[in-house]
Structures are given as C-alpha cells and as structure tokens.
Amino acid sequence: MEINIETAIRVCPLRYDNEIICIQPNVYNNTVQFGNNQTYPVNYALPLDCSQNALFSSTVSPLINYFFEGCDVSVITFGQSGTGKTYTLLGPGLHCALSESEYGIILRFLREIYTKISHHTERTSIVRIAWTAIFGETIQDLLSSGSVECSSVSEAFELIQLGLSNITSRSVHTLFTVTLEQHWVIETATQHRISTASFMDLAGCDKIMITHNNMVTQSIPTDSGLLSLQQCVWALSETPFNVGNIPYNQSVLTTLLRDSFGGRAKTVLICCVSPFLKDFSETYYTLQFALRAQMVKNFVTFNSYTTYDTAHDNIDYFGLQFAANQLFKLVVNAEDLFKSLVVTNTLTRSQIDQISQWLMLKQECEECLSETSEPRRSLEIIEEEEAESSRSESEDTDLGEKEKEEDEFVDDDEENISERIKKLMEKFRFSTNLVVTNINTATQGERINSQVKESTIHSNKTFHMLGARRRRGSLHTPLDFPFLLSMSTSHIEDNCDLENSNSESDNFGLKDFCTSTEECEKQIEKVDNNSQKKGKFIQDVFKSKNSKNKSKGKVEQLRKTKHNSHVMDTKTLTPQTKTNQEKLKTAEKSKIFEIEGNPSSLRKHVNKSKQKEICTKHSNQIDSVKRSDNLDDTNKELITSQDLCLTKYESLSSSCKSQSEYSTNSNLDNLRHEIRNLRRTRDYLVERLCNIDTKMNKRILSEDEERKLLQYEEAIGAIDFAIEYKNQIMCGCATLTSKPSPKYEEYAEKMMIERLLKLNDNEMRSLLHQYFEKVVDLRFSSKKLEVQLNEMEAQNDSLTCRVQNLTQTLQQVRQQHEDKLHLMMRHFTNEDGNERKFSRLFERSKQAALALQVAQGPGKQIDKGIIARFTRYARQETVPRQLQVVNTQPQAKVTRQKNKLIIQQNNK
Numbered sequence: 001m002e003i004n005i006e007t008a009i010r011v012c013p014l015r016y017d018n019e020i021i022c023i024q025p026n027v028y029n030n031t032v033q034f035g036n037n038q039t040y041p042v043n044y045a046l047p048l049d050c051s052q053n054a055l056f057s058s059t060v061s062p063l064i065n066y067f068f069e070g071c072d073v074s075v076i077t078f079g080q081s082g083t084g085k086t087y088t089l090l091g092p093g094l095h096c097a098l099s100e101s102e103y104g105i106i107l108r109f110l111r112e113i114y115t116k117i118s119h120h121t122e123r124t125s126i127v128r129i130a131w132t133a134i135f136g137e138t139i140q141d142l143l144s145s146g147s148v149e150c151s152s153v154s155e156a157f158e159l160i161q162l163g164l165s166n167i168t169s170r171s172v173h174t175l176f177t178v179t180l181e182q183h184w185v186i187e188t189a190t191q192h193r194i195s196t197a198s199f200m201d202l203a204g205c206d207k208i209m210i211t212h213n214n215m216v217t218q219s220i221p222t223d224s225g226l227l228s229l230q231q232c233v234w235a236l237s238e239t240p241f242n243v244g245n246i247p248y249n250q251s252v253l254t255t256l257l258r259d260s261f262g263g264r265a266k267t268v269l270i271c272c273v274s275p276f277l278k279d280f281s282e283t284y285y286t287l288q289f290a291l292r293a294q295m296v297k298n299f300v301t302f303n304s305y306t307t308y309d310t311a312h313d314n315i316d317y318f319g320l321q322f323a324a325n326q327l328f329k330l331v332v333n334a335e336d337l338f339k340s341l342v343v344t345n346t347l348t349r350s351q352i353d354q355i356s357q358w359l360m361l362k363q364e365c366e367e368c369l370s371e372t373s374e375p376r377r378s379l380e381i382i383e384e385e386e387a388e389s390s391r392s393e394s395e396d397t398d399l400g401e402k403e404k405e406e407d408e409f410v411d412d413d414e415e416n417i418s419e420r421i422k423k424l425m426e427k428f429r430f431s432t433n434l435v436v437t438n439i440n441t442a443t444q445g446e447r448i449n450s451q452v453k454e455s456t457i458h459s460n461k462t463f464h465m466l467g468a469r470r471r472r473g474s475l476h477t478p479l480d481f482p483f484l485l486s487m488s489t490s491h492i493e494d495n496c497d498l499e500n501s502n503s504e505s506d507n508f509g510l511k512d513f514c515t516s517t518e519e520c521e522k523q524i525e526k527v528d529n530n531s532q533k534k535g536k537f538i539q540d541v542f543k544s545k546n547s548k549n550k551s552k553g554k555v556e557q558l559r560k561t562k563h564n565s566h567v568m569d570t571k572t573l574t575p576q577t578k579t580n581q582e583k584l585k586t587a588e589k590s591k592i593f594e595i596e597g598n599p600s601s602l603r604k605h606v607n608k609s610k611q612k613e614i615c616t617k618h619s620n621q622i623d624s625v626k627r628s629d630n631l632d633d634t635n636k637e638l639i640t641s642q643d644l645c646l647t648k649y650e651s652l653s654s655s656c657k658s659q660s661e662y663s664t665n666s667n668l669d670n671l672r673h674e675i676r677n678l679r680r681t682r683d684y685l686v687e688r689l690c691n692i693d694t695k696m697n698k699r700i701l702s703e704d705e706e707r708k709l710l711q712y713e714e715a716i717g718a719i720d721f722a723i724e725y726k727n728q729i730m731c732g733c734a735t736l737t738s739k740p741s742p743k744y745e746e747y748a749e750k751m752m753i754e755r756l757l758k759l760n761d762n763e764m765r766s767l768l769h770q771y772f773e774k775v776v777d778l779r780f781s782s783k784k785l786e787v788q789l790n791e792m793e794a795q796n797d798s799l800t801c802r803v804q805n806l807t808q809t810l811q812q813v814r815q816q817h818e819d820k821l822h823l824m825m826r827h828f829t830n831e832d833g834n835e836r837k838f839s840r841l842f843e844r845s846k847q848a849a850l851a852l853q854v855a856q857g858p859g860k861q862i863d864k865g866i867i868a869r870f871t872r873y874a875r876q877e878t879v880p881r882q883l884q885v886v887n888t889q890p891q892a893k894v895t896r897q898k899n900k901l902i903i904q905q906n907n908k
C-alpha cells in the first residue's frame with residue numbers, strides 16, 4: 001500500500017521565558033508558523049513543552065501494530081545539532097534508566113513490544129537487536145557482536161547501555177534496529193512474519209553556502225551522507241516510486257535508509273528544531289527537508305508467508321500420480337479409437353462407447369487435477385528439445401516421404417479421411433497453442449508482480465503453483481469448447497456418415513477431444529503410419545533421400561516414377577531390385593535437375609542446414625555446461641550472456657524465414673516445436689529477470705547487474721517478436737513489416753533484407769550481436785542520463801528555495817537599514833545645522849531602498865550589485881556608503897543666543 005512519509009516537528013525547550021522565537025507549532029491544525037507569516041502543514045506539530053510520553057503515543061505508538069503485522073517501520077530524527085534528536089530517541093544519555101518519564105522512543109518501543117509478545121503466547125517470537133554507527137563511509141558495530149537475540153526488555157536495555165558507552169563522537173549517525181520473527185501454527189499451516197524497526201539518529205552538521213553561477217546561493221550539508229540523503233529526498237519528492245533513478249548508492253547512509261525513503265517501510269521523520277532567532281536559517285532548512293520528505297511515498301508491504309506441513313505435500317503427490325495414470329489410459333484408449341476410425345472408415349456403436357469411456361476417464365483426470373496442482377515448475381532451466389535435431393536429421397526423410405505418399409496415393413476415400421483428420425488436428429493444435437501462448441503471457445505478468453510484491457520465499461512458492469494451474473487451465477477454457485466441439489462433430493459427420501453421431505458426440509463432450517497438443521500429434525503420426533504402410537513401394541524408392549522438397553514438380557516426378565514402376569512390373573516382370581534402382585536413378589536425376597536449375601534454393605538449403613547445425617551445437621554445449629552443478633555463479637552469468645545473444649540471433653534469424661518455407665505440414669510441426677523451445681527460453685529469461693528484480697529490492701544493483709537486466713529485457717522482447725512472427729506464419733498472415741511504407745523505403749528494405757539473407761552464419765551472428773550490444777548500451781546510457789536529469793532538477797528546486805530564502809533575508813536587511821536611518825535621523829535633527837544635510841541623505845537612502853524593492857519584485861532578477869551591498873552591510877553592520885562620508889562626531893558646534901546662531905568649529 002502506498003503511504004506517504006509522516007513528519008513531526010519537535011521544538012527544543014526555551015532557555016528563558018521571554019525569549020523571542022521564530023517558530024510556533026499549532027497543535028490544533030498540525031501546522032507550524034515560521035517567521036512572521038509563513039505556515040507549513042505537517043503530520044504532527046508537537047507542542048513546545050511536549051513530553052517524551054506524549055511524543056511516543058502520538059507518533060510512534062501506531063507503528064507497533066504495523067510492526068506486529070509484518071511491516072518494516074522506520075523512525076528517523078533529523079535536525080540541527082543540539083536540538084534533541086538523541087534525547088528524542090533514547091532520553092538523556094546514560095542516565096536514562098534513572099527516570100522512566102525521560103525514556104526515549106527506542107526504550108518505550110522495546111517495552112511495548114515485549115509486553116505485546118507476552119500476550120501472544122501461541123506464537124514463537126524472536127527479537128534481535130543491532131546497533132551501528134556510521135562515520136562518513138565506514139560502519140562501526142556498537143554492540144561488537146552483530147545482531148543479538150534478546151529475550152527480555154532488561155536484556156535489551158543492557159545492550160543499549162553497552163552501545164551508548166561505545167559512541168565516541170557526537171557527529172556520527174547511529175542506526176538501531178529491532179528485528180521480530182514470529183511463527184505460529186494454524187491447523188496444517190504455519191504462519192511466518194518477519195519485520196524490522198529501524199531508528200536512525202542523524203547527527204547535525206554545519207552547512208556551507210555556495211553561490212552558483214547564476215548568483216543563487218544554496219545550503220549544502222558538509223556531511224556527505226546527509227548531502228546524498230538530501231538529493232535522494234528531493235528526487236523522490238518529485239518522482240515518487242521512480243526508485244531506479246534515485247542516487248541511493250552515493251553513500252552508505254542512503255543505502256541503509258533506502259527502505260525508509262521510497263522503500264517498503266512505514267516511516268516517521270521527527271524533525272527537531274531550534275526556536276531561537278540565531279538558528280533561523282538552520283530551522284528553515286530542517287523545515288524544508290520535512291516538507292520535501294512528506295511528499296515521498298513508500299510502498300509498505302507485509303512480510304508474511306505460509307508454509308504447509310509435509311503430509312499435505314504427500315497427498316498432493318499421490319493425487320498427481322493417480323492423475324498421471326488416468327491420463328496414460330486415456331491416451332491408449334484414444335489411440336485405439338483413431339486406429340479403428342482410419343482403418344475401417346466407419347463408426348460403430350462400440351466405438352462411440354469407447355469415445356464415451358475415453359471422455360469419462362479424462363473427466364476423472366480433470367477432477368483430480370482441479371483439486372491439486374501440478375508438481376512441476378512452470379519455469380525451467382532452458383531445455384531445448386533434443387527431438388528436433390534428431391528429428392530434423394532422421395525424420396526429415398520420413399516426413400518428406402509421408403507427404404509424397406499422400407500425394408502419390410490417390411485412393412480417394414482413405415486419402416480424404418487421413419487428410420481431413422490431419423487438417424482438423426492442425427486446427428486443434430494451432431488453437432490450443434494460441435490459447436496457451438496467451439495464458440502464458442498473462443502468467444508471466446502475474447509472476448513478476450507477485451515476485452515484486454511478496455516476500456521471496458512466499459512468492460516463489462505461490463507463483464509456481466499458480467503458474468502450473470494457469471497453464472493447465474488454459475487448455476480447458478470454456479471459451480474454446482464450442483470451437484473444438486464444432487470441429488470434432490463435423491469430423492465424425494463427414495467421415496462416418498452416422499446420422500445421429502452429431503448429437504451423440506455432443507452428449508459425449510467431443511468438445512474435449514483435442515485439449516492436448518501431444519495427443520493430437522500422436523494421432524497424426526498414427527494416420528501417417530497407416531498411409532506409410534500402403535505406400536511402402538514408393539517409400540523404398542525414396543528412403544535414401546534426406547530432402548524435404550515439397551514442390552509440385554517433384555510430386556509429379558514421383559507420380560511418374562510410380563506409374564513407370566507399375567508398368568514395368570506388369571509388362572517386363574524384371575526383378576524388384578532392378579526396378580528400384582532405376583526408380584532411384586530417375587528420382588535422383590530429377591532432384592539434381594531441379595536443384596541445379598535453382599541455385600538460390602541450393603544455397604538456401606546449405607545455409608539452413610549449416611545454421612541449424614551451429615545453433616543446435618552451440619545450445620547443446622551451453623545446456624550441458626549450464627546443467628553441471630560445479631559451475632559457479634559468475635560462469636553461469638557469462639554463459640547466460642552468450643546465450644542471450646544466441647537466443648536473440650536464433651529468434652531473429654528464424655523470424656527472417658519466408659512464409660513459403662513454412663507452408664508444409666512438417667514445417668508447421670517444426671514451427672510449433674521452435675515456438676515451444678522459444679517459450680522455454682523465454683521462461684528461463686523471465687526467471688533470471690525476476691531474480692535480479694528481487695535483488696534490486698534488497699540492495700543496490702551493480703553496473704553489471706543493471707546491464708544484465710537490460711540484456712534480459714531485450715532478449716525477452718526479441719523472443720516475443722519471434723513467437724508472434726511464427727504464430728503469424730502459422731496463421732498465414734506473416735509479413736516482414738507490418739506498416740506500409742513509401743515505395744523507395746520498400747525498395748530499400750527489400751535490398752537490405754536481401755543483403756541480410758546473403759550474410760553467412762557468422763556474419764549474421766556478429767551483426768546481431770553488435771546491434772544487441774548497441775541497444776543495451778543506449779538503454780544503459782539513457783538510464784544514466786535520466787538519473788542526472790533528476791539530480792539537476794533537484795538542484796534547480798533547491799536553488800528556487802534558496803532564492804525565496806534570500807528574498808526574505810533581503811527584506812529583513814532592508815527593514816534594519818531603514819530603522820538605522822530613522823535612528824540616525826532622529827539623532828541629527830537635534831542639531832539644526834545638519835538637519836537639511838541629513839534629510840537629504842535620508843531621502844537618498846530611501847530611494848536606494850526603493851530600488852531594492854523594485855529589484856525584488858515578482859518576476860525580476862535580483863541585481864547582483866544590490867545583493868553585494870546588502871550582504872556587506874549585513875556582515876559589517878556598518879552604515880551605508882552614503883553615510884560613511886559623514887563623521888559621526890559633529891565637526892561644528894551650533895549654539896543659539898537670542899536671535900543669533902553661533903557656529904564654532906571643533907578643531908578651532
């Protein structure tokens with residue numbers, strides 16, 4: 001949930017009753033009045049004499065509930081040195097134990113949580129305490145033993161005494177953390193919560209005033225940690241949640257405070273200010289910081305998760321085993337059914353029963369699966385299916401032959417049946433693939449969200465379960481049923497001529513007929529085998545060939561060959577082997593002829609096979625290395641980086657294939673196979689991306705990791721493109737460019753694509769690699785530029801504040817100046833001789849003041865000369881230059897005697 005940082009203003013006590021103060025809190029409407037007329041809203045405007053107890057109950061007490069619910073909470077004290085920050089957190093130093101009313105926030109917080117823990121007897125609660133001091137960029141452990149487990153409040157207080165004695169300097173920042181771990185059992189589940197409370201005491205430091213080129217001055221903290229904290233808060237207040245661009249890694253302090261500002265903690269910032277006039281500018285700075293901080297939004301999360309006992313896992317496993325058995329039966333049954341359909345070309349009553357049984361088994365299986373979840377992870381390490389390469393080599397022949405056989409055999413009925421079934425299967429497979437692709441994409445999105453929002457362990461566990469369920473669900477979405485049903489029923493009607501088959505198949509739920517792509521593939525294989533048996537003769541002739549040419553001319557050649565063989569068989573009765581040899585020769589000749597006639601197709605063939613070989617080899621190598629357990633993380637990263645380029649190369653190069661290359665069924669199979677592999681690769685990359693994302697939430701990413709993140713994003717993008725492209729090819733609507741371009745561009749594009757197609761494997765790979773790196777470089781540098789821009793904007797903002805500040809100061813100086821002039825005038829009016837002279841001077845200085853006022857007017861730039869004069873007056877506290885010529889001691893004495901004026905010079 002989004003929660004703004006809360007701010008409280010605590011004014012340190014006055015020394016004397018009648019002291020003039022520059023800040024006045026208004027507890028009724030939670031505002032502070034600063035100077036004469038400015039009012040600022042805050043979350044808690046604490047009264048001037050606010051007690052420790054009142055402060056705790058109003059600002060920190062509400063955090064305790066969040067803390068117990070599993071939220072991280074953070075209390076930060078900020079302000080000028082000596083304004084009571086340490087006092088607010090701890091109380092009056094080592095003597096804190098003497099008076100409970102003086103206890104600071106930390107002591108009260110500890111007391112409260114131990115009381116609350118004692119009320120939750122059913123929970124196992126562990127409290128750990130750590131305390132560190134931060135000097136510049138170094139960290140010192142104040143307890144000398146890291147995080148210490150404390151079982152009681154007295155133990156915790158002892159640790160505080162120890163830590164206090166180790167603080168050697170007042171100018172260090174200290175971070176006190178309390179971690180609470182809770183577990184308790186509800187029925188078979190164990191609930192876990194873990195939360196951290198951080199108390200940061202930010203030491204005050206001097207500020208320096210710097211004047212920029214444009215004469216704007218700015219207060220800069222001399223402490224580097226506070227300076228970078230200021231920059232982070234300024235940036236966050238302008239771009240909430242844009243944490244990627246916040247310069248947290250500039251200092252140790254901001255790294256430690258990452259969760260408190262713009263992170264996951266619920267934060268309260270207590271600003272301690274001095275009410276005295278002499279501290280006007282420091283108080284003003286603190287107020288500005290508070291106003292900025294309360295604009296910062298944090299995304300508060302609950303760190304809680306549930307685990308289940310092992311018995312539950314066993315039940316789940318058993319259920320899945322059962323489901324797997326049922327599925328196996330289902331497949332066997334369906335195989336039989338299809339066999340009989342294709343061979344007998346009729347559907348009997350028993351076959352319909354068989355379908356019914358098949359559907360019942362499937363139903364059982366689905367019921368079982370719907371109560372449980374798939375045990376396998378939906379994201380797996382890349383596992384390219386070996387089948388493709390082996391299939392491409394050994395089965396290419398078979399596939400080619402199958403197709404030719406189908407063309408060759410013109411046994412009308414059988415061909416019709418097998419072809420129709422094949423077409424239907426293709427349709428089923430395609431629609432299922434589309435649905436799965438969509439659901440997968442949605443699941444990936446959910447996965448990323450869940451990983452970001454939930455604690456790591458919890459999200460991983462939930463996600464895998466969720467992912468598995470979603471994928472399975474995608475195969476059975478109700479929306480698909482009417483489509484599948486219509487296809488299934490039409491198939492039976494067309495082929496089996498059964499009058500009532502349509503209604504019966506409806507009843508049996510033929511809509512579920514093709515929910516699994518794998519099942520469909522098996523059916524197709526069965527049909528193909530059937531046809532193979534019948535075309536054995538032709539198969540022998542072409543067994544020696546590995547080509548997959550599907551052109552019509554070739555089919556014609558094959559037909560001729562078959563016809564010749566029949567004629568020779570019947571007429572000359574030559575031995576079978578001789579015939580085969582002759583046929584082989586004819587076919588080879590025709591093939592060579594064809595290839596020679598078309599050199600570009602020959603080149604394509606060679607390139608394609610080469611490319612495939614290299615890719616397969618490379619990915620196999622990477623896979624085998626990746627699977628080895630001994631590999632350390634760095635090596636894995638290196639391999640993954642290479643892998644990314646290769647993946648992108650494969651995706652892009654495969655996208656460049658023309659649609660005609662994919663037009664045959666075997667190639668459609670290949671396409672599907674490639675899509676499956678691409679999806680696997682994508683899943684793997686998304687997982688890596690999520691890993692880095694999780695790291696990013698815990699700590700600052702190194703440059704390498706940030707770069708890797710961009711590489712993963714780019715590679716995922718490329719894979720998405722490739723999958724979409726392949727899907728379009730399968731739909732028959734793929735084009736290389738989607739938007740129409742002017743003619744000359746079209747031509748240029750064509751030329752470019754032709755050139756690209758001429759590139760050999762290595763050239764193409766290195767080209768893509770170069771572009772990949774370039775894109776990543778560009779994105780990386782644009783990210784950096786964004787950060788710089790934010791910083792500049794923050795600076796700009798602070799300059800604007802400074803200008804306002806300066807304007808106020810100028811007003812005050814002018815007022816003082818006028819007062820002084822009045823005083824001087826009054827003094828000199830008693831001296832008649834000088835009356836006129838000084839009234840002239842007064843007039844002139846009034847004019848100067850007026851000029852200043854005009855220069856300060858809205859929208860006008862402040863004159864450099866005027867600022868310089870006023871700065872000098874303020875510093876030297878002297879009278880203006882016009883008055884400097886006048887000696888403050890009167891040089892002549894004027895006395896009146898009756899109606900005469902007597903002037904006497906002093907030196908005389």
Ligand SMILES: Nc1ncnc2c1ncn2[C@@H]1O[C@H](COP(=O)(O)OP(=O)(O)OP(=O)(O)O)[C@@H](O)[C@H]1O
Nearest residue numbers: 012013080081082083084085086087092170203204
């Ligand atoms: N509200 C208060 N009531 C009573 N005493 C206070 C209060 N605020 C500050 N003090 C006293 O003022 C002195 C300075 O306070 P403290 O050390 O807490 O300031 P600080 O802001 O932490 O300073 P630094 O940044 O230098 O550490 C202490 O002696 C403290 O007891």
